[in-house]
Amino acid sequence: MSKLLLSLETSSPVCSVALHQIDDGKLIGQSELRLEKSHSSHLSVLIHQLLENTLHTLPNLAAVAVSDGPGSYTGLRIGAAAAKGLCYALDIPLLAVSTLRSMAYQVASRTARSEQYLYCPMLDARRMEVYAAIYRSDATEVLAPTPLVLDQATLAEHLAHHSLLFFGGGAQKFQPLVGSNTRAEFLSGVEPSAVAVGALGVAAYQQQEFQSVAYYEPFYLKEVHTTTPKNKPGQ
CATH class of the missing domain: 3.30.420.40 (ATPase, nucleotide binding domain)
Known part of the structure; x- marks a missing residue:
């Protein structure tokens, strides 16, 4: 059976996943969801549905590629956590591809x-x-x-x-x-896509450009700005 690469794209409001053959870069399948703030609850569902629809299972994966950023801080965190969890559980390499x-x-x-x-x-x-x-x-x-x-x-x-x-x-x-x-x-209508992440992920796999599963962090580009809520009067 061919080695398979699962790619995840969560840097934008579009949550997408794709599956490629590593040997020849052939796209096997893709799935995406366009719902605001849906990544945390739907990413794992998209992954399992894609594998089921293409007649594959998690143990068939040889690597996972994740969109590295920049992009949505929360989205990138969700994608990185999912990719690292899969790579750790399956003992397979992690790849990061610039968004x-x-x-x-x-x-x-x-x-x-x-x-x-x-x-x-x-x-x-x-x-x-x-x-x-x-x-x-x-x-x-x-x-x-x-x-x-x-x-x-x-x-x-x-x-x-x-x-x-x-x-x-x-x-x-x-x-x-x-x-x-x-x-x-x-050009209009161009959004980050797991298909493109996977295509570049195949090349990165062949060059063995693997990330540390334990220490990998997305490329946020800028520090995240947070604020502390002000106390209401009387508090």
């Missing part, structure tokens, strides 16, 4: 003449801020994942020399600032 890199791979793999563009996924942060990175068509990194405050000068140097495709939940905030720059194109 932004997987989004770039997803778009480049279905773009005609893909080598003519650079790919800039943007995930929405607070106000006019996004998490962004830039990749070539082969998913190699041009600009490492970074928080960006958007204005008319953002990424101007890259746009002066390259044609860029922008996509993801944060791209719509940037589009009005670019104006009529013909080197900037915007």
Whole structure:
């Protein structure tokens, strides 16, 4: 039986899982759920339903790949906990795939003449801020994942020399600032996907780029901001 890779994507409101053959990278199946704040209660159900629908069981898994971030703090924590739990219980390797890199791979793999563009996924942060990175068509990194405050000068140097495709939940905030720059194109409907995480996870498995199951933590990119509720009058 072929080795199987289970991939988990929980960095966004879309919770998705996918199953790939490691030997040839073939996609066996996928499932996703689009419900806000549903990851904690539905991720394990999606995993078991996917395995059942593809006639596989947990012992058939050879590795688990998880979306590494950036993204939703809570979502990333849920995905990491599930992936680590499976890897520990089954004694199999853990792989981590950049959320932004997987989004770039997803778009480049279905773009005609893909080598003519650079790919800039943007995930929405607070106000006019996004998490962004830039990749070539082969998913190699041009600009490492970074928080960006958007204005008319953002990424101007890259746009002066390259044609860029922008996509993801944060791209719509940037589009009005670019104006009529013909080197900037915007794509809608692109969201993080476990299918892309799995495709890059297969390559990572073959390179033995394994994570420590005990010590792995997602790449949050920024510290989580918490506040202490103020006491009500009289308390």
